[in-house]
Amino acid sequence: MESEGTEVSRKRMKPAVEEERGSVRDEAALQIAEKEETEIGVMGSEEMELNITHIFERIERFTNLVSELLESGRTMFKELSNEFEERLIAIHKEEMEKWQEEIKELRLLDASNEEAVAILQNARYLFQNSHLDS
Template identity: 65%
Template structure:
């Protein structure tokens, strides 16, 4: 793209330079040197412009590289955070399940103890209501 733009500007400038040279040649040989100096200044200006453009393109490349690196590091960071989050969530879930399983075990033990106590009380009630001993 640079060359296309550069060539297009040279093509546009070339007729102007040629026209000026023709005008200067028709006026005299002393003026011919001035026209050559002006075309050299235009070429120098173009080289300077190309240098400036190449600096800008280098900045674009560096910035693009920086953005790419930041994007990759961000993706990596989010993957790591996602993995850590997932692991922590699984750990929390496992701990909560273990806690509730322990509560269930305790409730079953309490229930079994209550059933035994209830059975003993029912037996005692039965014995008290139906005395086997006759006096």
Template identity: 65%
Template sequence: MSTKKGSPESGGSRKRKNSEVEEKTGDEAESQNVQGEGFEGTIPGSEEMELNISLILEKIENFTQRVSELLESGKTMFKELMNDFEEKLVIIHKERVEKWQEEIKELRALDASNEEANAVLHNARYVLQLTSNN
């Protein structure tokens, strides 16, 4: 049973071997990434070292939790500030508009008063002209 380079039997085993090698290489790279990123390798160490590592991981977890709480607290604070700002801005706008509407009323009242005075003066001139001409 000689196997030649081009025989189908030989090619099939090569493909299986290549894919097995690729899988192993991929698994090894993934294992290294997990060890590098998570700091939790499968390399055995002393109990003291494992204790130190678990303490650091606990610190990371506590810090992450604290950061998460601060973010939530900050979001809540900014929402409250935004609501207060919006309310105060609406109140300021309402007060300003009311003030300007009051000014408009005063101007209209003044204009009406001036028109009345103008009409009275116009009538007085007419009466004076009539008496002067007679």
């Protein structure tokens, strides 16, 4: 029973969708037709056509220039991005090496301090024993 209701609503919606698609097609066809009529109906003098041709050439050159600028901009940003990434990685590596060296020096200092503490404790022990013997 529910499936029949669903089918009915689908059938009701389908013509609306087709009408919408049809109106879009009709509108596009109308615009194309108007453009063709405008181009054909407004045929001017040769001088006017030449001026229009020059404008189209300028449009083409400008479009090519914009395209080239976009491409060079993309290339530049890629190069800058790569350089930035490489430099950032190099800075990180340098800092890590510095901190590793710092850790190494601290461990050497700690070992030296431990050795000095051991020597001082031995000296104290010997000093206390020599006082007790006297």
